[in-house]
Amino acid sequence: MRSTEITTGRSFVLALDHGEDFFAGLAQFCAERNIRSGFIPSFVGGFSSARLVGTCKPMENPEAPLWDEITVETLEALGGGTLAWDTEQDCLAPHIHVAAGLKGASADGRVSHLLGATVQFICEIPVVETVGDETGPALTRRRAPELYDVPLLGFGTAR
Numbered sequence: 001m002r003s004t005e006i007t008t009g010r011s012f013v014l015a016l017d018h019g020e021d022f023f024a025g026l027a028q029f030c031a032e033r034n035i036r037s038g039f040i041p042s043f044v045g046g047f048s049s050a051r052l053v054g055t056c057k058p059m060e061n062p063e064a065p066l067w068d069e070i071t072v073e074t075l076e077a078l079g080g081g082t083l084a085w086d087t088e089q090d091c092l093a094p095h096i097h098v099a100a101g102l103k104g105a106s107a108d109g110r111v112s113h114l115l116g117a118t119v120q121f122i123c124e125i126p127v128v129e130t131v132g133d134e135t136g137p138a139l140t141r142r143r144a145p146e147l148y149d150v151p152l153l154g155f156g157t158a159r
Contacts, residue, residue: 004155006138009038009129015122016045022117023094026125030083030092037139038083038129040096045123049073050100052112065148069115075100076107079114083127084139084153093141093151132156 012033016025030036054070079098086093096114101107130138133156140154 007131009131012127014125014127016119016125018119018121020119022119022123026094027092035083035127035129036085036092036137037132038127040080041126041128042078042080043123043125044078046120047075047077047117048120050075050117051115052110053115054112065150072100072102072110074103074120076103082139082153084141085137086141088142
């Protein structure tokens with residue numbers, strides 16, 4: 001287990017509108033406000049399409065991360081995640097998960113890591129900034145080669 005005390009900074013509510021790309025809109029918002037780390041306690045919205053981590057085939061190694069993706073269409077989503085700074089790529093690295101109901105399939109559900117989405121109607125996203133210190137952002141993300149290269153959450157400049 002790892003943990004750290006965080007200091008919260010500014011709080012916002014971001015509304016992404018119909019047809020906007022979820023991650024592009026989130027990245028633009030964070031860049032314009034110089035947000036380098038934070039969290040999204042939860043968000044609600046509709047997606048005309050979304051790319052999620054998933055597969056319809058048997059998994060070769062259930063212990064390893066799955067890098068395959070599926071595309072689902074016309075869904076309502078509830079999600080949340082963290083915003084950390086990728087120190088190797090020098091960019092924002094959101095980690096977002098969603099629980100989504102497919103509107104045209106009796107709200108049949110999907111729960112997974114969100115890889116991409118296009119907003120349908122509206123997506124309402126509270127964003128809480130976490131404040132780092134002079135050495136960098138409060139939350140960072142670095143790949144762990146010993147764990148299949150999964151990007152892990154770190155605290156400040158330490159792992």
